[in-house]
Each structure stands twice: as structure tokens, then as C-alpha cells.
Amino acid sequence: MQINRRNVLIAGAGALAAAGHLPAMAQAYPAKAVKIIVPYPAGGATDIIARMVAEKLATKWSQPVVVDNRAGAGATVGAEAAARSAPDGYTLFETTSAHTISASLYSKLSYDPIRDFNAITLVATVPLALIASPKVPARTLTELLAWAKKQPGGVSIASTGNGTAQHLTAELFKKRTGLTTVHVPYRGDAPMITDLLAGQVDMAFVTLSAVLPHIKTGKLNAIALAHNRRMSAIPNVPTCAEAGMPDFVAATWFGFFTPAGVPAALREQIYKDISAIVATPEMTQKLVDMGAEVNNYSPAQFDDFIRTETAKWAEAVRISGARID
Template sequence: MVVPYPPGGATDVIGRMIADKLGTKWGQAVVVDNRAGAGTTVGAENVAKSAPDGYTLFETTATHTISASLYPKLNYDPIKDFTPITLTATIPLVLVTTPKIPAKNLDELLKWIKAQPGGASMGSPGNGSVQHLTGELFKTKAGVNTVHVPYKGAAPMITDLLGGQVDMAFATLSEVTSYIKAGKLHAIGLAHDKRMSAVPDVSTFTEQGMKGFVGATWFGTFAPAKLPVELRDRIYKDIQAIVATPEITKKLEEMGAEVNNLAPQDFSKLIDAEAKRWAEAVKISGAKVE
């Protein structure tokens, strides 16, 4: 199972949960292969060029549907070169800052950003990630200047947030909940349509006056294109059964995730819609890959 992020982030955690249970169900090890870099395109290209025999799976995020809009010269097609299997879960994004920033809410943060001569730094787990693009949309909507600082995954980004090397970032709720509760990171706002039980005191952007500002990343499983339908359906049913167990459902919910378990056909429709949505978002925001 290829995961296009380094160990430690939400995608890696979810991928390993599924891989471990699939290994038990299938009676053979399902090894997680972390291939990070270039906004998930390094791992995606590896999968796109693999044989559609069921021995290569791809656990990735919504970033996969953004790639075509940000990378004009990809060596693969994010839609045509993959077989969608299932959407596992969705996790909303939260804007967090390093505690050194004297801002406790959105209004205070915007005032602080505008007072910085060179602009504030905005981290992301990689160029072309949902977090990156959400940050660009935030800049546009708020009318502020931030400097994008891309990392190779969420883990190193969070390390620098904790150390104060980068000012702020949009992160999946699961990756920063423990740091928010411990006071090591400050949550400015949740990019979701409602508050989450994992952090009930964190208000949404809409509650703070930025109406309709939402952002989330989903986690889904793919295989190379032309995977036989019967094999696709078998893998889907096995993953569906795993995610539906109380053990895995509880772990996902503790991460701040909403469990989805979409069937292949429904996942395909979502991917098509997401690709169009993010293409428009890239155009509006002017987001670019450095």
C-alpha cells in the first residue's frame, strides 16, 4: 500500500490501520510504502505505472484531485490512471498558530498578520495539498499576505509549528488535537460547518464572521486503472468491513474523522466533482506550485 506522505501523518496512520487489518484478513502482509514528495505526485506516479493486479493499493487524500490543476506536466492522469475503491473518512481542517503569536481568535490573528512587514508564514504538508490550497483561499478571502512554506508531510510541518519556525498552518484536526488540548498550539478556527466533539471549544470560521469558509481532506483507497471489477469489489467489501468494526470506527472518530465508507461508483462521482471544484479554486486563488 503506497502512502504519498512520510510516517506520522493522518494518511499514514489510516493507511497502516487498513493495511494491518487487510493483512490479517488476507493471510499475507500488506506493507505500507511511504513515497512522499511533490504534492503526493511521487507516490501517485508509482501507483499509476503499477500492474492492476490487486497487489498495489494507494491510500491518499483529496490532494490527489488537485494535482492536475497545479502540475501541468504530470506523467500520469489523476482520474484516468486510477481505479477508485472507497472513500474511508473525512477530517475537517483547523487553522492553528504557534503560541508565540498573541492572537486568540480570527479577528486578532488578521490584525497581527497585517502588522507583519514581510507577511506571516503559512506552513503546509506539501505543494498542492488541500491545506496549501485552503491557505491560499484564506489569504484571498481575508485580504492578508502570508508566505507559503511547504513541507514534505504533516509531521515535519507540525514539528516546526511547535518550535515556532513557522507561524501558522491549516492542519487536519486529527494531527493537532492533542497539541491544542495541551496548549502547545492555538486553534484559531475550524473550517467546518459545525463544531467537532474532539475540540468543542474551537469555534468555526462562520461563527467568527468568515461565513461559509470550510475546508476538509478526505482519505480514500485507489488501485491502478483497469483493475478487474470483481477484484475491485472484493477489496472494497473487505475495507468496508474493516472500517465498520467498532474498533476502527472508534479510532477514526477519536482522530476527529467522519466515517464515510463510500462504494466505488459513488467515490468515482465524488472524485469527478472534487477535481472540478479544486480546479476552479486554483483559478480563483491564483495558487501556484513553487
């Protein structure tokens, strides 16, 4: 029997590749720098968490892990950039509850917030706190509602912008309580908190991490947490349920995704590596100090969470009438 020399050479090359001897096939992940897209400016909570994780991943992976801030349009600029990235594991995306709001809020998106991403892990949740200006003569939810209902023309309720979790939570609160409110949108936490401190607006739902220092110093009054349990950072502040409004839960959250199509085994590796970092006492304490509840969800748990969040915010968008073209 004659042996075809060309076929032998091809078969031999295939065997070497399978054995891991060909450099192109043998490279372990990651073999180059990894990018984490963050759809917010540098300095905010999302960016801070991304950089804490990136620092530890760079050590673990022995490769640079770079945070790429792509702010704009309610986090959709960064999300679009992530969705269009190659599904090779070299682009990660860390975002917030805005991701599950955008599907209902924006009439035109160039990507699908659900189908174009694979969930990796929910790192942490930061509840929204109902905050009253120091000029508001109320210390409890009952007192706040009684005072607010007596105000001619209603009360002002601030937010970090139209269609944000803070705005939509305020709309849900308005529907639940029957209050007459005037929505005052701001461009982010800082200017909103400044006007709360000055008494220019009456109240707001604020991300706990953003307002925690002012609660601790007594400059702002935390009426209640829109959460299912008290937070150790402010143990004396009741939940909305404890204050008399059951089943009122709202938060921002911080989670990692990849573009859709990253192989399952690689997604699992990325999840395990991030999860191990989040589970360390050092990282856990840093998150708790920010006013966060550490979740460290698996991809399956995060998927379930995203479905629930998407449905909740879709209802809130419907109630608010908010829409961005």
C-alpha cells in the same frame, strides 16, 4: 454420425473449467499477497491508516497484505507506480487530497490522476484547522483578522510545502479575507509545527490529526476548523462558518483506489471488505481519536467527491499561481 474425439475432449475441459474444477480458474481472490502503495513515508497518518486496514484485510483474506511506501514529489511517485500496476486487484493505492491537486499543479505527469484509477472508498476526512502561534494575541477569527490587518508587511502563514492542501487553503483564506501574507513553506508537518510552537511563524492551516495534542495541551490556539461541523476531539473549537466565514471548507482525506481496469465485481468485493473493517467500532474509534471524520463512502460516492475536490483544488491552484514543471 461421426464424433470428433478432439472436439469432445475440448468441450469436456471447458465444462470442467466452467464448473470451477480447473485450479487456475477456481482460485478465489486473493490467491497471493496484496500490496497497498502509500505515497508517503512510514509513520504519517496515511501510512498508519493503510497499516490498520492491511492488518485486518490480511486476517480476512488469509493472505499477506503489505504496505509499500513510495514517497516523493507530492505523492506523484507512488501514484505513478500504482497507475502502472496490473489491474488485477493485487495492487491497491491509498492516498490523500494531493491526488486531486496534482492534475492542476503539475504541468507534466506520466499518468492521469482521474482516468488511470478506479475509486474504491473514501475512508475518512481530517479537516484543516487554522492554528495561531502562542505569540499571536488572538483567540477568535475576528480577533485574528483584526490583529493581522494591523501588522506592517503582513503576517507569516506556514504550510507543509508549495502546492499542498495546506498551502492552497491558505491562499483561499488570503483571497477571502484580503490579508497580506508571507508564505513560509516547510517539508512536512513536524518542522512547521515546531516553528509554530516557537512563534517563528504566525499561523498555519494544519491537518487536525497532526496538531491535536498541542491543541489539547493549550500550547497552540485553534482559531477555527475549515469544516462543516465541529469535531468531537475538540468540541469547543468552532467551524469557520460559526466563526464568521461561511462556506470555507478544506481537509485532507484518506481513500483507496485500484489501477483502472480492475473488473467491477472484484472492485466491489474489495470495497465491501475494506468498508466492513472501517465500520467496526474499533477502527472507527481509532480514526476519531486521530481527529478524523469517518466517511466510509461507496465507490459511487467517492467518485462524486473526487469530482468536487478536483474542481475546488483546480480553482485554488489558479488563485495561488502555483505550478510545478
